[in-house]
Amino acid sequence: MPTVGVDDLASGDFLLDVREDDEWRAGHAEGALHIPMSEFVSRYGELTEAAPQDGRVNVICRSGGRSAQVTMYLAQQGIDAANVAGGMEAWAAAGRPVVDAKGEPGAVI
Incomplete structure (x- = not known):
């Protein structure tokens, strides 16, 4: 399965x-x-409308398990997708910004 590191994004x-x-x-x-x-699956159309036509979809969850499943599904649909290794935990650990629903500093739970 294609995987990308947080630092590579x-x-x-x-x-x-x-x-x-x-x-x-x-x-x-x-x-x-x-x-x-x-x-x-029921909201898949939202992705096809928002995703770049010629770019990769980088899929992220908390630690990488759920995003791996979605990445495999997208690959089966012919979409260029990659699982973000380590998920949001790795994102936050790398010092990447995390915001909450109000746009304020957030936390990974």
Whole structure:
């Protein structure tokens, strides 16, 4: 499965966060698209509308397990996707900004 490290992501890279609503509200990467894994199949159209046509979809969750499942699903659909190794825990540990639902500093739960 394609995997990308947090340090390999540029600020403009497309990021899909598949964590649940409470996790998202507590803290997420600014600019990420949020579609919880539990709703992913029914909301798949939101991704196809928002994702770049010629770019990669970088999928992130808390630690990498759920995002790996979604990455495999996207690859089966013919979408260029990569799992973000270590998830939001690695994102925060690397010093990348995490914001809450109000745009204030957030936390990864």
